[in-house]
Amino acid sequence: MTEHTKPVSRYTTAARINHWITAVSLILLALSGMALFHPSLYFLTYLFGGGQITRAIHPWIGVVLGISFLGLFIRFFALNFWNRDDTIWMKNLGAVINNKEEGLPELGKYNAGQKLVFWGQSILILLLLGSGFVLWDTYFASYTTIDQKRWSAVIHALCAIGAILIWIVHVYAAIWVKGTLRAMTQGSVTGGWAWKHHRKWFRQEVGKP
Amino acid sequence: MSVLQALDLRRRSASSVPPLPAGKPAAVAVAKLIDVSKCIGCKACQTACLEWNQLDQPIGYTDGSYDNPTDLTTASWTVMRFTEYEHGDDLEWLIRKDGCMHCDDPGCLKACPAPGAIVQYTNGIVDFISDNCIGCGYCVKGCPFNIPRISQTTSKAYKCTLCSDRVVVGQAPACAKACPTQAIYFGTKEEMIAHAGKRIVDLKSRGYQNAGLYNPAGVNGTHVMYVLQHADKPSLYAGLPDDPHISPLVGIWKGVMKPLSLAAIAFAGAFGFLHYVTKGPNTVTEHDEEKAAELAGTDRAGSDKA
Secondary structure (H helix, E strand, O other), X not given: XXXXXXXXXXXXXXXXXXXXXXXXXXXXXXXXXXXXXXXXXXXXXXXXXXXXXXXXXXXXXXXXXXXXXXXXXXXXXXXXXXXHHHHHHHHOHHHHHOOOOOOOOXXXXXXXXXXXXXXXXXXXXXXXXXXXXXXXXXXXXXXXXHHHHHHHHHHHHHHHHHHHXXXXXXXXXXXXXXXXXXXXHOOEEOHHHHHHHOHHHHHHHOOXX | OOOOOXXXXXXXXXXXXXXXXXXXXXXXXXXXXXXXHHOOOOOHHHHHHHHHOOOOOOXXXXXXXXXOOOOOOOOOOEEEEEXXXXXXXXXEEEEEEEEOOOEOOOHHHHHOOXXXXXXXXXXXXXXEOHHHOOOOOHHHHHOOOOOOEEOOOOOOEEOOOOOHHHHOXXXXXXXXXXXXXXXXXXXXXXXXXXXXXXXXXXXXXXXXXOOEEEOOHHHOOEOEXXXXXXXXXXXXXXXXXXXXXXXXXXXXXXXXXXXXXXXXXXXXXXXXXXXXXXXXXXXXXXXXXXXXXXXXXXXXXXXXXX
């Protein structure tokens, strides 16, 4: 396809690096966490050098993710507040899924689905960090009761599954909606992509609201 | 501990395939019976445990009671817990030898994520296999009695083995061997229950109307049992649980949550795949690019392709 406009800048280099540090941490956390969650997946501990090392390294990767995600949160939270158009978009989710989004309101930088991914991961990562510290016996065993640790184990596992499910939606959306991935690899999208999916944002970018 | 060839497994942690039948008769269930009414608190059992298992308990600090050390540690797998029980004009000194109860339904084993780090032999003994232990502390969360301790130096969990290495060669546990008042018995579980029955009759004849056996049903019975003077109130004995059972939280975490979580992830993956196959990708068309150029007011088609 021919591009008729200059590429539209969507993410700065710093934002992209921030995103990919978060992405790699989240994948490593999911692999090491699943290894310790389900015996059938215990073999994943070999990726990290065995059970002891997996157990020791998982919380440290969590710390990296926590700091990295905080960076993403600060960058993007202002763009993710819910508005009336998001409610309309969600009511027409069926049309979106059927690739028929033409009649929907023009969107800013993020659509309602992206905003839900953002807030969902923000809340779940906060809960995962909190419960994770309670489970980090090496340093924090003496600060909580055993019953608090049991609650944390359940909350940690539930939130982790939630975060993995949101991650699947996030990755699939990037595969499904063509032209999206280059925003996070090259930092820009085509004018057509911006016009089709985020027209209000595109208008701002080209200075013609 | 090493798994001894002579001890067959009944349960193995984090293993979907149950241990193979040994092809020989299952070992007789064993039990240790601790008669609290006969204990004089001499701590010979603690010493014998340290000696037999070659453990080194560093000298610590007293908390003003006779409890020494004040809690179970990675080296002290058994500790005498002293309670002064006052009722009316009476003062009773209740001395309970604390340590692993060797639950018939072990919560530690249920919670353990490392295959084979916790095993239960056919004789009922629950053993930690250090070689497979990853030091995660899940056993601590699974245990209804607060027994396992994680070493800060080796990152492994430790607790009483019921001297599985002695039992396998027909010896009683070191603590039972050392006890000068024979407050610790060891034998088949059946024999121990029968013996406890006689002791309870004796205690009742001496005015302990509520004397009884502590063999809690909530964990399907234990392979370490107590004869208590006040079996109606086990918590008198330094917080021995009145009705121990594996926490329902552990039940959810280690039960329904595991298959449901994997199913949810598989479903999400399958949904995405099917969506792509049936609905296809969402693509930007030439028309979209033209409209974009129209809006931006700069059609650069053909001059500079990105």
